[in-house]
Amino acid sequence: MGMTSSQRLQETMQHREPDRVPYSLPANMHPARDMGLTIKEYFSRPEYVVEGQLRLRKKFGNDMLCCYPFAGLEIMAWGGEAVYFDQGPPNAGAPVIKRPEDILALEPPSVEENPALRGVLEATASLKAAVGDDIPIAGVIVSPFSLPIMQMGFEAYLDLIYERPELLERLLRINGEYCVAWAKAQIKAGASAIVYSDPASSPTILPREIVLRHGLPTARSIIARIGGGVMIHLASGRGKDLVDDIAETGAVGMSASAEEDLGQLKAACRGKLTLVGNLNALAMRRWTPQQAEAEVKRAIAQAGPGGGFVLSDNHGEIPFLVEDEVLMAMVEAVERWGRYPLDWVVVDGA
């Protein structure tokens, strides 16, 4: 018998080679189409999401499942609303923090009593009941440092970062309370690890000094308080210059951007952080099955040797409009090229 998905992921996270490269193709809206539902309907009921995740497992063999629906959910938790679309993920609607001074009176929402969040917890618990310990379920939080982009709008948030550091610190503390409670609740419901979505900490978005002053110290304290395995996701932003700093936060893994050389990133992360990535989610819509295979092969050659690698897209979400055929080609390519030992890979210098 081969390994279970959980064993495979455990092994790669110990920087050892499992039976094959573990992968996750987070086509998290795709089941709506198969189930004859709109994206809005699909996310409206925990049982749909559970069924959808089981379908994804069956169809694509994902080594990791996830009940988190979309980032705009967080704004619903804070009293705002989500705006739905037919062909793609919902967006957060109008900001809930209208003026910087609103931060002075801001209180974090209670996680357990929040209807939006409760649905995710329910879905996680019933998915866990269905898959047991064999397939890990990822929980997700948008970090305290990235959440304000939705809470107040990006422009206002950048102005806050540069002009109102005291309010920024206060907001990070308030968001931190919420994020820790939200992550812990997902773990309690059955999530085995937390994806900490923090693109604001990518140098693509904010300069290294600011990330080192606010973003990563926040991550470090939140990760310590969550007390489970956490992977930092930069949502397709770059991260190479921060590898050592990210490793120091206590995170066990980080995302790999499609805009960076995966081989170089891997060299920097070896033995320290498991890399997750780096297929370009936005390009997939145009890929032929042959291109999909070539991309999978490239990523495995660059980051597979030695373990410490989970093949996935660069962003943590595959666009709704990517065809199943392309996803199937990726699955077949991992079967073909991802079996360890990766004898076909010519390691530099070997």
Next chain:
Amino acid sequence: MSNLETITRQLVEALLRLDSPGVGALLDGLRPLAGGGPSLDDVVVPALERIGRDWEEGRVSLSQVYMAGRICERAVERLLSPDRPVRGDRPKLGIAVLEDHHALGKRMVKSALRAAGYQLQDYGHGRRPQELVEMALRDQVDVLLISCLMLASALRVSEVVAGLQKAGSPIAVVVGGAPFRLEAQLWKEVGARAVGRNSAEAVAIVRSLAEREPWA
């Protein structure tokens, strides 16, 4: 190194330091727009373009591009007297965010164009394709700049292009935003006239369109 190149480099450095007074002092030494000797336009636009390219190549971050645009926009507006139109009425520019509720891309493009002396009609965010077509036709803009963050929204630019074509309008649609940057062919697929991969590129695009179109 030419005088112009030195001033541009100093301006880039001051912008990345967020040194507004330093930027103001550098720009005070220049004349507003065309004529003899280095003008505002000769250094502000190249400085923003350089910062934009540095962002694309991973050397500076988005917030620095945003702040640089903001500082330049303010500095230039302070220097140009309000009663003296900077440029002629053409090209007439409109800008909007299609479908999405995230306006930072639009804000940054506006800063870059305003720092280069252009005025824009702002059509807001979360706009439907048909709404945009109607507004652009009503105002008879020459160029409609569209910013998108989501792939699904970016794909709907084709409906704007089709709507304008159906009305027989020559309005040039120019697009930008994350999905266009991360998927290089997308702008062609949706029928846009041009794409900008950073906000400062909008200036060069509008200029090159102006050379080819009978607006002036």
